[in-house]
Each structure stands twice: as C-alpha cells, then as structure tokens.
Amino acid sequence: GHRYTGLIDRYRDRLPVHDDTRVISLGEGATPLIRLNNIPRELDSEVEIYVKYEGLNPTGSFKDRGMTMAVTRAVEEGSRAIVCASTGNTSAAAAAYAARAGITAFVVIPDGKIAMGKLAQAMMHGATVIQIAGNFDDGMRLVKEVASNTPVTLVNSVNPYRLQGQKTAAFEIIEELGRAPDYHCLPVGNAGNITAHWIGYSEMAARSSEDVTDACAYCQGHCKYAGGGMVGNRPHMVGYQASGSAPFMRGAMVDDPDTVATAIRIGHPQSWDMAWKVREESGGWFDECADDEILAAQKLLAEKEGVFCEPASAASLAGALRDIRSGRIPAGSTVVCTLTGNGLKDPDTAISQSVVQPTRVPAELDAVSQAIRDNLA
Ligand code: F0G
Structure with a gap:
C-alpha cells in the first residue's frame, strides 16, 4: 500500500x-x-x-496547494503566526493549515461580499477574523504593511512558496x-x-x-x-x-x-x-x-x-x-x-x-409520488 x-x-x-x-x-x-x-x-x-x-x-480550493508550502516554510523558519488578506478561500486555507501547525492565523476579509462557506471555515478553524470596511485590494495593502513590521508571516501569493x-x-x-x-x-x-x-x-x-x-x-x-x-x-x-x-x-x-x-x-x-x-x-x-x-x-x-x-x-x-x-x-x-x-x-x-425551487408537499405517499410522476420526463 x-x-x-x-x-x-x-x-x-x-x-x-x-x-x-x-x-x-x-x-x-x-x-x-x-x-x-x-x-x-x-x-x-x-x-x-x-x-x-x-x-x-x-x-x-486550490489555495491548499500553496498553503501547505507557505505554512511548512513559515513553521520551519520559526514563525508563530501567519496573516493574509482574502476574498475567502485563502483565509479558509490559512486558518486550516495554521490550526494543523498549531500556530495563529489572522485573516483580513472584506466586509460583506464573502461567501458564507468560506467565512464559516475561517471561524471554525479558530482564525482571528478581521473584517475591514473595504475591499480585497485595501486588505492586501494593509497586510503587506503589517507583515513588514510585526512578527507574522504573510501567506498571500506574494509569498514565493x-x-x-x-x-x-x-x-x-x-x-x-x-x-x-x-x-x-x-x-x-x-x-x-x-x-x-x-x-x-x-x-x-x-x-x-x-x-x-x-x-x-x-x-x-x-x-x-x-x-x-x-x-x-x-x-x-x-x-x-x-x-x-x-x-x-x-x-x-x-x-x-x-x-x-x-x-x-x-x-x-x-x-x-x-x-x-x-x-x-x-x-x-x-x-x-x-x-x-x-x-x-x-x-x-x-x-x-x-x-x-x-x-x-x-x-x-x-x-x-x-x-x-x-x-x-x-x-x-x-x-x-x-x-x-x-x-x-x-x-x-x-x-x-436556481429557477426551480423545491416542490413543497405534505409528508404523504400520494403527494410525494404525484410530485415524482409530474416531473418524470
Ligand atoms: N478562483 C478562486 C475560487 C479564488 O479564490 C481565486 C483567488 C481565484 C480564482 C484567482 O486566483 O488570484 O491566483 O488569480 N482567491 C484569493 C483569495 C484572492 O483570497 O481567496 P489568482
């Protein structure tokens, strides 16, 4: 095997x-x-x-490919925290790989305009979620600045790993x-x-x-x-x-x-x-x-x-x-x-x-089989 x-x-x-x-x-x-x-x-x-x-x-998402490398190297170099700006997927990956490594993740995301699943991931993995009143580009500018004078490793794709x-x-x-x-x-x-x-x-x-x-x-x-x-x-x-x-x-x-x-x-x-x-x-x-x-x-x-x-x-x-x-x-x-x-x-x-919404019926055999027969090709 x-x-x-x-x-x-x-x-x-x-x-x-x-x-x-x-x-x-x-x-x-x-x-x-x-x-x-x-x-x-x-x-x-x-x-x-x-x-x-x-x-x-x-x-x-594909971000995991980059994040395994970036977090592996961050840990090897002695870093205890990572940071990223994200439209959602990078923050989900950063949060998960930081959890796996036992280090801290800070994720900067736009206020609103982020898909729910991605936000749920960052929260579940225990990242510190910082929602800014701005878009991704604002977040990117800010995290670059923060990473230049704080002991956190930047894991956006400007990180070569x-x-x-x-x-x-x-x-x-x-x-x-x-x-x-x-x-x-x-x-x-x-x-x-x-x-x-x-x-x-x-x-x-x-x-x-x-x-x-x-x-x-x-x-x-x-x-x-x-x-x-x-x-x-x-x-x-x-x-x-x-x-x-x-x-x-x-x-x-x-x-x-x-x-x-x-x-x-x-x-x-x-x-x-x-x-x-x-x-x-x-x-x-x-x-x-x-x-x-x-x-x-x-x-x-x-x-x-x-x-x-x-x-x-x-x-x-x-x-x-x-x-x-x-x-x-x-x-x-x-x-x-x-x-x-x-x-x-x-x-x-x-x-x-989705144009077709669920068909709502009573929890009865007649209703369910009727709904199926109505929609058979
Ligand atoms: N597709 C998805 C689902 C993404 O999440 C991203 C980038 C891209 C495509 C574009 O890839 O930036 O390498 O050209 N998402 C980043 C994020 C910005 O924060 O999750 P790219």
Whole structure:
C-alpha cells in the first residue's frame, strides 16, 4: 500500500523543502482531472475538454496547494503566526493549515461580499477574523504593511512558496494526459495561479528535454511520466476575468471592482508583471466574462456533468466555451479548465440563481409520488 500524504511528499524533489523539514499537510493535491462528456457533444467543434477539480482539495480550493508550502516554510523558519488578506478561500486555507501547525492565523476579509462557506471555515478553524470596511485590494495593502513590521508571516501569493506549491497542479495534469494540454484556461484575480501553472509547465518541459527516465517517487513507475516519453510542450495560458473586475482587459488597475464571483473581485492584481509575461511567453490571452455568463457556465457544468464549482471557477469554462465556439481555440485542441473552488463554498449564490425551487408537499405517499410522476420526463 502507498498512502498519499500530500503534494510536498509527492513532489519533494521539485519543491523548496529540506530532508528534515516538518511538513504541514492535510493531504492536498491529487485532484481529479475530469473529461467532460455532455457539454462537448453540444459544440460544433471537436475539442477535448477536461476540468481540473481543485474544489476537492481539503479546504475546497486550490489555495491548499500553496498553503501547505507557505505554512511548512513559515513553521520551519520559526514563525508563530501567519496573516493574509482574502476574498475567502485563502483565509479558509490559512486558518486550516495554521490550526494543523498549531500556530495563529489572522485573516483580513472584506466586509460583506464573502461567501458564507468560506467565512464559516475561517471561524471554525479558530482564525482571528478581521473584517475591514473595504475591499480585497485595501486588505492586501494593509497586510503587506503589517507583515513588514510585526512578527507574522504573510501567506498571500506574494509569498514565493505559495506559487511553488501551486505549480504542482501542472505536474499532475501532465502525468495524467501524458503531455501538456494545448490550452489551459483559468479564472484570474491576482494572477498568482496562472503564473504558478506556467512555472510548473515550464519546469516539466525542461525536464522532459533532459530525457528523464527515472520513475517518480510516488507512483513507482506507473504514471506516464515514468517512461520519460513526455513531449516538452507547454500550453497557451488563457486567463478570464469577471467584466466588473478586469484590470488585465482594461490594461490598468481597477479601483472599484465588482462581480458576483466574489473570489475574483480584485482590481489591483499582485502578480501583474508576471502574468503579462506568462501571456507573452505562452502565446495566450486574457479575456473577460459577464456575470450572467459565469453563472450560466456554473449551472451548465452542474446540470450536464455533475460537477459543482463556485462562480469564480466557472469563468474558466465560460470563457473557454466562448473561445471554442468562435474558433479562437481551434478544433482538435485539448483544453484544461481549472475549477479553482468547490460549489459548496457559496450556497447563497447557487440557491438564488436556481429557477426551480423545491416542490413543497405534505409528508404523504400520494403527494410525494404525484410530485415524482409530474416531473418524470
Ligand atoms: N478562483 C478562486 C475560487 C479564488 O479564490 C481565486 C483567488 C481565484 C480564482 C484567482 O486566483 O488570484 O491566483 O488569480 N482567491 C484569493 C483569495 C484572492 O483570497 O481567496 P489568482
């Protein structure tokens, strides 16, 4: 038997850890890459679409990949407290990994505009929750300042260990597909995750060009990577923003960002320069999605494929479907969309956009069977 113990153990040789580093892990990573069946059938174009379901990480988002690295290193360096600004998912991950490590977490979140599930997580894990009368960008400015003169480690994605952890999603995708996809689509807020994926793909391309034949430590020779047969290709990186929070589309910072996809309600991205470089080097692009397009894609994915992601995550699929229909993503392509967070994070948005409400009936056999017969196709 081989127990999975998280991505640091899995990719130890490619991450900044030492042999004797005490790893803070909740078993993150190894998320499913699900091939879409029903949605592609309704497209004119022959395209393979996969979703990387990062919502199945321990706290329900991709942030766990970065947080296991950031907290592991913070603890190794003797830190007793961490701090972050967050639209919700980073704070949930920070709170959970701090609890696991036995250190303190301070999370700075916008007053309102944070999904209930995320707030519940930070509270349950015992973080000190500081709600500011401002948005994420205000919080980011404040925590950077605080971390510069207080003994707390900043664990936002400006912490370099975060991106190191997050790059492992690209490793997993290559191992499963046997190569990199042609297009990788992600929702973009601070643009840390799109940058992290590019780092991961670039490292793998460099490795494969060295004709690596050693079996990886985890699978002991069972993954496609083990044969050394990997093609050194890298995908075009495509980043989608919500229209009301789309600084990469405007070509400038946005001072009053707004969107139903609260996770990416960000007007001053922290990885601005790196993300433009990723676009350039990968031959990719940025685009924007309207809120109703995002919600429609979230619903489509849930209804047609059985996969429930949060609104921000659905921007990757919404944008990809539009670009497949227009031919910008050509027929014959293999496309991966990252679903960054779990749909359960934001039940309020899900319920309020559902047209069909529960059918209310008495607790009697007649009523229940009638309700079923009424709705049989
Ligand atoms: N999707 C979700 C669900 C997110 O929570 C975030 C960022 C992103 C996409 C964007 O990723 O910033 O690397 O471009 N959430 C941060 C937070 C800001 O505080 O949880 P990015």
